[in-house]
Amino acid sequence: QVKLVESGGGSVQPGGSLRLSCAASTDIFSVSTMSWHRQVPGKQRELVASITPLGGSIDYADSVKGRFTISRDNAENTVYLQMNNLRPEDTAVYFCNLRHASVYNVWGQGTQITVSS
Numbered sequence: 001q002v003k004l005v006e007s008g009g010g011s012v013q014p015g016g017s018l019r020l021s022c023a024a025s026t027d028i029f030s031v032s033t034m035s036w037h038r039q040v041p042g043k044q045r046e047l048v049a050s051i052t053p054l055g056g057s058i059d060y061a062d063s064v065k066g067r068f069t070i071s072r073d074n075a076e077n078t079v080y081l082q083m084n085n086l087r088p089e090d091t092a093v094y095f096c097n098l099r100h101a102s103v104y105n106v107w108g109q110g111t112q113i114t115v116s117s
Helices: 027-031
Strands: 004-007 010-012 018-024 033-039 046-051 058-060 068-073 078-083 092-100 104-107 111-115
Touching (some): 018 092, 027 092, 046 068, 058 068, 078 092
Parallel strands (some): 010 111
Antiparallel strands (some): 018 078, 033 092, 068 078, 092 104, 092 111
16 A cells, blocks of 8 residues: 655744655655645645656646745655745645556645744
8 A cells, every 4th residue: 555654844934944755655656746735725735846757847836936846756755845935825734646657646644834923
């Protein structure tokens, strides 16, 4: 069973930074597209950033471009999300996702990010 474990969430003041990590329990990580999503109560989950297996293609939501950076370490089966210049509107539960072909579509348990003064 594939499991994703997120860490690094918490509370921060506007303008602050946080780094999320998501560790996968499987070596298919290295051939999987990884992504970060976020969700606030009453709204649909939205894509924040994605990265292909070798990092050749990276995409960001317009709202986070220039502030967030997604990266991955295939040797450690871990994907990261560096979040800088955080804003109150970034407050959400953040989820990582692993997708491989049509076989795997796995979500982490989510980690809360709260940006408030």
